[in-house]
Each structure stands twice: as structure tokens, then as C-alpha cells.
Amino acid sequence: MPNCRSCDAEIIWEETDKGGWHPKNLDGTSHFETCPNADQHRGKSRASGGSSTAIAALETKIEDVLGRISKAAAMYTALAVRVTDLETRLKGKGTDGDGSTQSPTGSGTASGSDD
Numbered sequence: 001m002p003n004c005r006s007c008d009a010e011i012i013w014e015e016t017d018k019g020g021w022h023p024k025n026l027d028g029t030s031h032f033e034t035c036p037n038a039d040q041h042r043g044k045s046r047a048s049g050g051s052s053t054a055i056a057a058l059e060t061k062i063e064d065v066l067g068r069i070s071k072a073a074a075m076y077t078a079l080a081v082r083v084t085d086l087e088t089r090l091k092g093k094g095t096d097g098d099g100s101t102q103s104p105t106g107s108g109t110a111s112g113s114d115d
């Protein structure tokens with residue numbers, strides 16, 4: 001008679017429809033239901049470990065996304081600063097350029113001396 005590896009109770013191995021083996025108690029009930037260490041049978045500890053790994057992977061992904069968002073925000077701020085800088089430069093060039101290049105006063109004096 002085989003014994004349960006985790007609780008050492010006497011069990012009967014019964015083949016399932018899927019071709020697997022299911023431990024049963026001597027009274028015919030599933031040993032999964034009565035075994036105090038059923039978690040070990042079902043591999044629950046492995047499953048929880050897997051889910052925690054999945055959570056860790058998700059956390060890494062979230063951190064990656066957050067990093068990208070903060071990078072994008074920094075780029076946006078830099079772009080806004082650039083636009084403001086360009087606007088300021090354009091405004092400055094507008095007044096300075098008009099004064100130096102056209103110089104209507106110089107031509108005015110030239111024509112005046114010619115007279």
C-alpha cells in the first residue's frame with residue numbers, strides 16, 4: 001500500500017481520465033481534500049512563487065513605464081523652454097533688426113547733404 005509522501009497516510013493511486021494519477025484515501029475520497037499538506041500535492045507553493053515572479057516582472061515593467069513617462073515629461077519641459085527661448089529671441093531680433101538694417105535716418109541725412 002502506497003503512502004502519501006507529505007502526510008504519510010495510506011492512499012490509493014487512481015488513474016484519471018486525463019492519464020494522470022490522483023491520490024485517493026482508502027474510503028475512496030480524494031486525498032487532495034483531506035491531506036493536511038495538500039498544497040504540496042497541487043504545487044501551490046510553486047504557483048505562488050510563480051505569481052510573485054510575475055508580480056516582480058510587472059513591477060519592473062511599471063518602473064520602466066514610469067521612467068519613460070518622467071523622461072517624456074523632462075523632454076516636454078525642455079521643449080517648452082526651447083520654444084519660450086525662441087519666442088524671446090524672435091521678439092528681440094524683431095526690434096533690433098529693424099533698427100540696424102533699415103536705418104532710415106542715415107539715408108535721410110545723405111539726401112539732405114546732397115541738396
Ligand SMILES: [Zn+2]
Pocket residue numbers: 004005006007008009031035036037038
Ligand atoms: Zn497527504
